[in-house]
Amino acid sequence: MQEKKIQFMHIILIYFHYLFDIILFSVYKSAKSAAWPDYMTDNKIRLLLLESNLSDARLIREQLAGDKTFTDILFATKLSDGLEILRSQNFDAALLNLELPDSSGLKAIESLLSRKPTLPVIILAGNNEENIAMEAVRRGAQDYLIKNSASISFLPRIIRYAMERKNAERELNKSLEKLTRSLSGTVKAMAMTVEMKDPYTADHQKRGTRLAHAIAEEMRLDAKVIEGIQLASMIHDIGKISIPGEILSKPCILSSPEFNLVKTHPLVGYEILKEIEFPWPIAEIVLQHHERLDGSGYPYGLKNDEIILEAKILAVADVVEAIASHRPYRPAFGIDDAIAEISRMRGVLYDTNVVTSCISVFQDKKYLF
Numbered sequence: 001m002q003e004k005k006i007q008f009m010h011i012i013l014i015y016f017h018y019l020f021d022i023i024l025f026s027v028y029k030s031a032k033s034a035a036w037p038d039y040m041t042d043n044k045i046r047l048l049l050l051e052s053n054l055s056d057a058r059l060i061r062e063q064l065a066g067d068k069t070f071t072d073i074l075f076a077t078k079l080s081d082g083l084e085i086l087r088s089q090n091f092d093a094a095l096l097n098l099e100l101p102d103s104s105g106l107k108a109i110e111s112l113l114s115r116k117p118t119l120p121v122i123i124l125a126g127n128n129e130e131n132i133a134m135e136a137v138r139r140g141a142q143d144y145l146i147k148n149s150a151s152i153s154f155l156p157r158i159i160r161y162a163m164e165r166k167n168a169e170r171e172l173n174k175s176l177e178k179l180t181r182s183l184s185g186t187v188k189a190m191a192m193t194v195e196m197k198d199p200y201t202a203d204h205q206k207r208g209t210r211l212a213h214a215i216a217e218e219m220r221l222d223a224k225v226i227e228g229i230q231l232a233s234m235i236h237d238i239g240k241i242s243i244p245g246e247i248l249s250k251p252c253i254l255s256s257p258e259f260n261l262v263k264t265h266p267l268v269g270y271e272i273l274k275e276i277e278f279p280w281p282i283a284e285i286v287l288q289h290h291e292r293l294d295g296s297g298y299p300y301g302l303k304n305d306e307i308i309l310e311a312k313i314l315a316v317a318d319v320v321e322a323i324a325s326h327r328p329y330r331p332a333f334g335i336d337d338a339i340a341e342i343s344r345m346r347g348v349l350y351d352t353n354v355v356t357s358c359i360s361v362f363q364d365k366k367y368l369f
């Protein structure tokens with residue numbers, strides 16, 4: 001009986017021992033995750049030091065050696081060596097002297113960031129030059145440090161601040177990307193709504209979108225601008241949801257009052273979209289897609305530079321699609337007629353560069369609807 005009691009006590013002790021271990025491990029894990037943000041691989045900071053002055057490099061290493069947080073301070077005297085190290089290794093921050101033997105000036109910041117965009121870069125400078133410091137920050141550096149013993153003594157703190165700022169920047173970019181994704185999702189949902197109500201307009205918008213995108217790429221516009229053109233094109237005729245279906249699908253030429261009603265669609269589209277804060281001028285593109293260079297368009301009769309480039313591109317894509325495709329009141333004229341029309345009106349109704357790019361898309365790139 002006594003022996004059984006001892007065995008039972010032994011089992012209970014083992015059980016509590018394991019339980020204690022589990023609790024201890026959980027506490028350690030949560031303390032660790034609270035103390036060290038997830039962008040750091042462990043609780044040590046790995047640093048890349050790009051410094052051609054050996055005595056300065058020694059001073060920096062000595063200063064950081066006193067701080068147990070820092071480990072693996074890799075040292076390179078040339079930018080090319082630093083870039084080579086970055087190819088295969090991860091660092092939490094880089095200290096960069098702008099005067100390296102193979103690189104001079106602020107371009108080194110861009111070289112480092114093009115290799116590792118998430119790397120916090122701190123500039124080490126011999127002189128305090130306010131304009132260079134500002135430009136360095138504009139180009140992506142986190143800080144600009146004048147090399148003297150007083151500032152070097154703050155180096156560990158400066159590096160930690162730079163890492164925190166870079167991490168905050170990364171989080172902000174993630175939020176912006178998320179917001180942009182949800183806004184483009186909103187546009188796609190709107191396009192689907194049009195599709196369900198009016199498949200004919202939806203098909204026209206889809207073909208116009210593909211062509212506007214191809215023209216914008218041919219013009220080598222910024223990716224962000226192209227994205228805005230593409231999204232605006234997807235819903236450029238959204239204002240037509242206010243026009244009765246029997247007018248939109250009428251198999252003959254519209255009467256003057258009917259056509260005047262159709263001409264309200266850019267303004268109706270603008271009213272629908274204007275309150276949404278897109279990172280692209282979606283509402284303005286939709287508003288202006290029937291404006292023409294000579295002022296003969298609608299709704300406002302805008303001229304030349306009063307019309308934004310994105311709307312000029314959409315205008316050409318829209319008219320080419322309209323001429324080339326079937327309409328309820330006439331058969332398709334085909335792409336040759338569409339090209340002839342925009343060529344004839346190049347610089348009169350339609351922007352010269354946009355028309356040239358559109359023709360190139362069809363003739364050189366063999367674009368097909």
Ligand SMILES: [Fe+2]
Nearest residue numbers: 236237289290
């Ligand atoms: Fe339209």
